[in-house]
Amino acid sequence: MCMAKIWLYKINMIQNICFQLGRLRLGSCIVSSVQVREKGHLSRPRLRNPYWNLRKQRTNTEDLVTTENKQFINELACEKYGTPALSKSIQSQENKLIQTNDPEEEIRSWTEKTRRCGVIARKIGQYPLWLKNGKKVRTTLLQIADNHVIKYMPPEECGPNKNPSSEHKLNKYGCILVGAESTNPTMLTKEYCEIFRGAGVAPKKNIMRFMVSPQGAIAPGTPLNVAHFRVGEYVDVRGKTVDHGFQGVVKRHGFKGMPASHGVTKTHRRAGNIGGGGEKGRVWPGTKMPGHMGNRWRVLKGLRIWRTNAKYNVMWVQGSAVPGPTGGLVYIYDTLLPLRKLKEAPPFPTFYDEVDTTSEDCWYEQMHKFKDETIVYKSE
């Protein structure tokens, strides 16, 4: 009797478990009925704008401010930040700068692996220079446009850690916020002006962040000028190329087009064939076709600095293909090319001494100065 009871109990239990299992299967069936083929949306990096990416321009409302009051506001701005520079994009408002001292300055030393801060410049044109052997070099003039350091963020602060599970892989580089071209703060939004509060500089038109090694940190308010780079060194120049809009294949990819006559109808500037048939009977990825041309970020690497001018903060850089139009903004970095990297210690973290603006230009030793005598070849 007792045994039978136990059996019954066991059977009951088994039934129970079977039922539970059935339910479980049933439940799992319900889950699998919602098909998720791709899980990419879960780990896709979200676009997180940096905190300084704010609206700059204030909406121009009619505030009914009298001209006297407007003058008063301008006076206040001048009092706070110093009088603006007379000519455009020249270092200005120096007199009111809060120069924060950097106590760690002596400790820092430059090694080949450290990364320095870059600068914001404007492309102001191009003209040829000549070498001492008579060869012509086409150069582009880049003017470093009234740059000041606004903030330094150490590696822990700048940017989210991309892979939170691996904590040992912290960001290697901190970042420096650099602003270029002081402007009238009354034209800007309040939030945007807040960025510049700690730096003690007038609000700037343009901001850029540069990734630097922690040793390369620069105190806020420090001006960056052309002495940051030395003649003969190589730089990478990043800029946005000229926007050509939607262009055909002849302009965009340099296709030849088709003849003007000899029975050609309506296909003078068309691409012609875009692929074969059979197994390859589709348009292959990367086929050159009409589309939007320009307005892309491009980096021109390894450009030598041939000459610098301290007065106007201008550097002459190799080549005439610096991305962007004349007057466009470009960003200058120390080059990353392994053979052209800095070998000797540059001004690190930047050039701190007073720049003698009256001094003459600094030329690379192979350059022919225009003040030098005419080049004459000696016969052997």
Place this chain on the structure above:
Amino acid sequence: MNVSRAMSKRWAQQCVFNRIVAFSTKPTQHAAAVSEPAAEQETVATPAAATAQPATTTPAPTTARKPIVPSNYRFIYPEFLPDPKVEWRNPIREKLERLDMLDRRRQIDLPEFYVGSIMAVTSSDPHAAGKTSRFVGICINRDRCGLRSRFVLRNVIDHQGMEVVYELYDPTIQKVEVLRLEKRLDDNLFYLRDALPEYSTFDENMEAEHLEEGAPVPVNDIKVVLRPRPWLERWERQNLLGVANIDQYIKDKHRKSAEKVQKPWEKFDMMKQYRSTIPEEEQKEVFAEVHTELHSMELQRKRNKRKRTFVKPKQLA
């Protein structure tokens, strides 16, 4: 009464000044034609202004003063004027470029010359026998601005037409001589390539011709004789003044097609002219900046010239 007469005199001077300084990069008659009505307007406007102005001893306005910069500088030194394309302009770049040009001009005497002048350029050449080469020829074109400015010399040597492009500020150029200073009727003389060779043949040992100081640059109105077709360019479409026999070689179909591509309205297109030239005020600014340097260089050149004429012994034996 006396005062008003003096003022009217001054206004007359102003008008004259306006007439003289009608700026455009090309020496055309249009500029003068444009300036004349403007001057007339001013004369019309002056009586009204005279009545409006109180007849007191006001200080003379600065505009009445004679300009320091000679008005012909834009023809003598055209490369100092920047490219009129607005997208390429930048005041600081232009200033730096001008400083470099002046630095180079302190090292070498770059004389006044025009398209049509006969020149000799001595330049360093690593491949030449004596490491220098001298080329004599007629200047058939002059273009670009700033440090990039250049000119083309053409000559016929051993029955072979030769053209050399020189950059004006190239530091390998040792000497630029103008053997005969004159102008031609056209802006460029590329048609010499299709002309008979005697029109572009010049003696290599040609002596420099002396032109009196202050005399206007003579315009050579020679008409060049072209070879028969085929030509390098369609000269019949270019309204050339310095060619004698274009009609001899073209047929009716050429004449008709040339008529089709003519744009007679372009000379009235003020916007086109505005876009292709530097405005008068900016030209003044540019030349005011470089004038003193250029002027002192000119004086130096004159002094050197005089010295050379005295020192040079012509006949020894």
